[in-house]
Amino acid sequence: MSTDKTVTAPVDTELRSDPPVTDRLMRADQDRSGIKGAVHTDLHHDSAIKHVTGRAEYCDDIAEPAGTLHAYLGLSTRAHARIRDLDLEAVRSAPGVVGVLTAKDIPGVNDVSPTGLNDEPVLADGKVEFWGQPIFAVIAETRDAARRAAKRASVSYEDLPHVLEPDAAREADMPYVTPPLTLKRGEAVSAMENAAHRIKGRMRVGGQDHLYLEGHIAFAIPGEDEDVIVHSSTQHPSEAQHMVAHVLGVPSNAVTVNVRRMGGGFGGKETQMNLFCAVAAVAAKKWNRAVKIRPDRDDDMSATGKRHDFVIDYEVGFDDTGRIQAVTGEFAARCGFSADLSGPVTDRALFHADNAYYYPDVLLNSHPMKTNTVSNTAFRGFGGPQGVIAAERIMEEIAYHRGVDSLEIRKRNFYGEDGRDVTPYHQTVEDNIAPRIVSELEQSADYQARRQAVLDWNAKGGIVRKGIALTPVKFGISFTATWYNQAGALLHIYSDGSIHLNHGGTEMGQGLNTKVAQVVADELQVDIDKIKITKTTTEKVPNTSATAASSGSDLNGMAARDAAIQIKDRLTAFAAERWQTEAAKVRFVANAVQIGDETVPFADFIREAYMARVQLSAAGFYKTPKIHWDRATGKGRPFYYFAYGAACSEVSVDTLTGEYRVERTDILHDVGRSLNPVIDKGQVEGAFIQGMGWLTTEELWWDDKGQLRTHAPSTYKIPLASDRPRVFNVALADWSENREQTIKRSKAVGEPPFMLGISVFEALSHAVASVADYSVCPRLDAPATPERVLMAIERLKG
Amino acid sequence: MSRVHVTTTVNGDETEFLCDPRETLLDCLRDRLNLTGAKEGCGTGDCGACSVTLDGRLVCSCLVLGVEAEGREIGTIEGVAQGDELHPLQRKFIEHAALQCGICTPGILVAAKALLEKSPDPTEEEVRYWLAGNLCRCTGYDKIIRAVMDTAAEMREAV
Ligand code: FES
Ligand code: FES
Numbered sequence: 001m002s003t004d005k006t007v008t009a010p011v012d013t014e015l016r017s018d019p020p021v022t023d024r025l026m027r028a029d030q031d032r033s034g035i036k037g038a039v040h041t042d043l044h045h046d047s048a049i050k051h052v053t054g055r056a057e058y059c060d061d062i063a064e065p066a067g068t069l070h071a072y073l074g075l076s077t078r079a080h081a082r083i084r085d086l087d088l089e090a091v092r093s094a095p096g097v098v099g100v101l102t103a104k105d106i107p108g109v110n111d112v113s114p115t116g117l118n119d120e121p122v123l124a125d126g127k128v129e130f131w132g133q134p135i136f137a138v139i140a141e142t143r144d145a146a147r148r149a150a151k152r153a154s155v156s157y158e159d160l161p162h163v164l165e166p167d168a169a170r171e172a173d174m175p176y177v178t179p180p181l182t183l184k185r186g187e188a189v190s191a192m193e194n195a196a197h198r199i200k201g202r203m204r205v206g207g208q209d210h211l212y213l214e215g216h217i218a219f220a221i222p223g224e225d226e227d228v229i230v231h232s233s234t235q236h237p238s239e240a241q242h243m244v245a246h247v248l249g250v251p252s253n254a255v256t257v258n259v260r261r262m263g264g265g266f267g268g269k270e271t272q273m274n275l276f277c278a279v280a281a282v283a284a285k286k287w288n289r290a291v292k293i294r295p296d297r298d299d300d301m302s303a304t305g306k307r308h309d310f311v312i313d314y315e316v317g318f319d320d321t322g323r324i325q326a327v328t329g330e331f332a333a334r335c336g337f338s339a340d341l342s343g344p345v346t347d348r349a350l351f352h353a354d355n356a357y358y359y360p361d362v363l364l365n366s367h368p369m370k371t372n373t374v375s376n377t378a379f380r381g382f383g384g385p386q387g388v389i390a391a392e393r394i395m396e397e398i399a400y401h402r403g404v405d406s407l408e409i410r411k412r413n414f415y416g417e418d419g420r421d422v423t424p425y426h427q428t429v430e431d432n433i434a435p436r437i438v439s440e441l442e443q444s445a446d447y448q449a450r451r452q453a454v455l456d457w458n459a460k461g462g463i464v465r466k467g468i469a470l471t472p473v474k475f476g477i478s479f480t481a482t483w484y485n486q487a488g489a490l491l492h493i494y495s496d497g498s499i500h501l502n503h504g505g506t507e508m509g510q511g512l513n514t515k516v517a518q519v520v521a522d523e524l525q526v527d528i529d530k531i532k533i534t535k536t537t538t539e540k541v542p543n544t545s546a547t548a549a550s551s552g553s554d555l556n557g558m559a560a561r562d563a564a565i566q567i568k569d570r571l572t573a574f575a576a577e578r579w580q581t582e583a584a585k586v587r588f589v590a591n592a593v594q595i596g597d598e599t600v601p602f603a604d605f606i607r608e609a610y611m612a613r614v615q616l617s618a619a620g621f622y623k624t625p626k627i628h629w630d631r632a633t634g635k636g637r638p639f640y641y642f643a644y645g646a647a648c649s650e651v652s653v654d655t656l657t658g659e660y661r662v663e664r665t666d667i668l669h670d671v672g673r674s675l676n677p678v679i680d681k682g683q684v685e686g687a688f689i690q691g692m693g694w695l696t697t698e699e700l701w702w703d704d705k706g707q708l709r710t711h712a713p714s715t716y717k718i719p720l721a722s723d724r725p726r727v728f729n730v731a732l733a734d735w736s737e738n739r740e741q742t743i744k745r746s747k748a749v750g751e752p753p754f755m756l757g758i759s760v761f762e763a764l765s766h767a768v769a770s771v772a773d774y775s776v777c778p779r780l781d782a783p784a785t786p787e788r789v790l791m792a793i794e795r796l797k798g
Numbered sequence: 799m800s801r802v803h804v805t806t807t808v809n810g811d812e813t814e815f816l817c818d819p820r821e822t823l824l825d826c827l828r829d830r831l832n833l834t835g836a837k838e839g840c841g842t843g844d845c846g847a848c849s850v851t852l853d854g855r856l857v858c859s860c861l862v863l864g865v866e867a868e869g870r871e872i873g874t875i876e877g878v879a880q881g882d883e884l885h886p887l888q889r890k891f892i893e894h895a896a897l898q899c900g901i902c903t904p905g906i907l908v909a910a911k912a913l914l915e916k917s918p919d920p921t922e923e924e925v926r927y928w929l930a931g932n933l934c935r936c937t938g939y940d941k942i943i944r945a946v947m948d949t950a951a952e953m954r955e956a957v
Pocket of ligand 1: 837845
């Protein structure tokens with residue numbers, strides 16, 4: 001769910017906070033109470049009643065105007081080929097078909113690359129570069145007619161050589177889709193040579209499909225002149241707007257993109273929706289009718305990007321105690337045929353290859369490889385998890401080598417004081433709470449006793465083996481593309497005292513609208529039900545960033561608060577004048593304003609302000625302070641702060657079949673001072689399970705021709721209710737408070753807990769290791785499907 | 799293709815619609831009857847987002863044809879609350895924050911309701927395996943399972 005686009009980024013632009021905005025936002029929180037929906041309280045999702053009654057409107061539920069047409073994509077059936085001939089006659093003549101669109105019918109530029117590299121056509125033109133690439137769109141009276149017609153195309157191809165795997169791509173000298181990154185501190189090569197012990201290893205880490213339950217969808221309604229309105233389920237309405245304009249060849253002001261809510265996003269709807277928005281808009285303008293496009297699940301999974309798979313080669317040097325002296329790592333990623341967000345994703349993998357550990361001398365390189373597969377994209381964690389798992393594998397390697405519990409090795413390598421606090425990208429870790437989180441979890445999960453019980457159980461030598469692991473996470477918060485760290489909000493108070501709030505973030509289930517409304521309720525001291533949050537639309541807040549990088553409430557909460565404070569300042573000045581008192585005697589109390597001794601109900605007060613011609617509307621703005629990043633030198637402070645957490649998981653593995661189950665998981669996670677603890681806990685639980693799925697059952701499998709064979713929930717297995725750990729204890733670190741001046745001292749929550757799933761992976765590895773009496777670190781790739789677990793066991797049994 | 803006339807009962811109300819004989823019950827509910835609470839997550843019976851009941855039996859409406867509804871009783875999410883009064887499951891889902899994006903919620907509620915009608919005192923294991931046909935990508939299921947267990951307890955007390 002994260003984004004940090006780079007490529008041609010202006011670098012090293014230290015953001016200087018504009019003093020008035022900062023001043024307003026940095027004001028100390030006043031003592032507040034007595035309203036419904038204040039910050040730091042549990043409050044259910046603002047759409048919850050609509051969700052449970054089936055009345056929440058998703059894009060596909062919007063009533064269709066009469067004459068709405070439906071588009072469907074025709075996809076390639078080759079991984080890499082020239083298109084010799086594209087015969088669409090049978091498609092055109094199919095029942096209900098209105099017309100077809102090919103590359104030639106794109107009025108503007110045939111490109112939806114979010115980086116400006118012009119490497120991602122809407123519809124393939126002359127050649128295809130992955131199996132499942134859109135070649136044409138058919139437009140028909142019904143979706144069913146369009147879908148059937150799309151199958152009637154006849155395409156003749158001239159096959160070209162294709163490469164699927166990132167390591168094969170490196171060997172074949174395939175190009176990078178985007179410039180690679182190097183992070184370097186100290187002299188890793190000579191430090192490695194001088195290290196007491198050295199281990200080299202390779203790990204393959206699989207990708208992941210988002211499997212948002214609501215697939216891609218866009219619904220375009222043509223307007224007069226060049227105008228078009230697109231309803232969509234995108235995490236990035238501004239980019240969709242700009243891309244539609246680019247493809248139509250019209251200015252951005254002709255295009256409006258609206259998002260009420262998404263049925264899940266997870267990063268998969270950040271850039272990947274652009275194509276659908278563009279096709280719907282082009283067709284809508286061409287036929288001057290509303291056009292909807294919604295691929296079925298198989299096409300959604302074949303034609304849209306996923307989490308990047310990585311092949312990671314690492315080497316670690318360490319002393320007798322297991323303390324790291326040097327680390328080198330080569331991170332090759334399957335980026336697919338175009339850059340999309342692969343630059344910042346592979347950057348973020350390097351940014352997290354240290355996880356919570358200090359590497360005295362370090363050298364890390366990314367290899368964003370071009371492959372003939374769908375272009376991989378953002379997915380919760382945005383490359384970070386692939387970095388973190390490498391760090392955790394390194395800890396395991398050292399632990400088996402030294403014959404010490406891996407938790408002990410982790411502790412010995414944590415960031416600390418006195419020179420052990422600088423990351424491979426030269427940012428100082430100032431807020432390290434990993435040691436405290438880990439030691440509290442070690443206690444509350446009863447780790448030591450349970451680990452002993454696991455060892456005792458395995459010592460009996462039975463068929464079912466157990467494993468346990470406790471792994472931490474440290475995750476950097478901010479878009480690494482510094483300019484994305486800005487947000488806007490629009491706040492109106494109507495003369496009856498009701499409030500309308502709009503911000504640039506999108507709601508995908510994470511409760512963002514609820515949190516932002518809490519912030520405004522708190523600032524104005526009104527009950528939250530007085531505040532209405534409406535759909536995100538490019539008409540109200542322009543040039544927004546993607547709702548990604550876990551940044552939604554950090555950025556939009558601050559922008560909304562800024563708007564509220566502006567109005568409040570005007571109201572305070574008005575009250576002081578009207579009641580002839582000082583501004584200091586004007587206080588916003590629960591649903592009222594107190595002016596000296598008099599208390600005026602909020603609605604009455606607003607009415608008076610309106611009559612006195614006070615402006616009751618404001619546009620708020622926020623940009624994250626302190627951050628800067630120079631990609632060329634690999635130095636800076638890309639992250640405003642870090643979020644932390646830890647998980648302890650215990651598993652049972654059947655050594656005859658490789659099947660396993662998670663017996664228990666305990667989590668302690670840091671969200672700073674939570675804006676809404678129940679929503680944040682939900683994020684932690686959901687992220688953990690999703691992270692567990694990534695590393696266990698979710699397997700993307702391409703055949704040798706390059707066709708993805710796991711392209712629906714029938715073959716691609718995400719965790720089910722039956723897979724939830726038998727015992728599942730989740731807690732927030734309630735003592736934590738963000739040391740930076742974030743919104744109400746909270747921390748971002750969307751992505752960091754995803755990596756807690758690594759505890760399950762390492763627990764499986766522990767159980768596997770027991771068959772060889774823990775003498776070697778098992779070679780286990782991710783996802784650790786039962787088959788892979790079984791193969792790892794068989795290898796160890798020799 | 800000629801359309802077929804179907805007479806059926808939806809949430810207790812007798813209803814008629816015309817549909818293509820190849821059209822799924824899910825599409826008929828959504829497109830013909832404007833009951834958009836059931837969602838299409840996969841179209842192949844693997845996600846449960848389209849769950850409804852057919853003569854009291856839990857089915858995936860994407861795997862049932864609209865014409866098969868003839869003379870049967872269909873229950874959808876829209877019929878779970880009685881007017882403004884939420885079903886205990888709906889209340890508990892809100893109370894436990896057992897939803898995030900909410901798109902799986904209608905299907906899960908219909909499935910959970912079918913479970914509690916059949917088995918008012920389920921074990922947690924039973925709830926977890928019963929709901930294994932309903933995917934949720936957001937919540938991690940924990941709050942859902944707790945909400946169902948809590949509802950079952952409350953409903954048992956009420957009788
Ligand atoms: S849509 Fe029917 S089971 Fe998925
Ligand atoms: S709440 Fe989003 S799929 Fe369940």
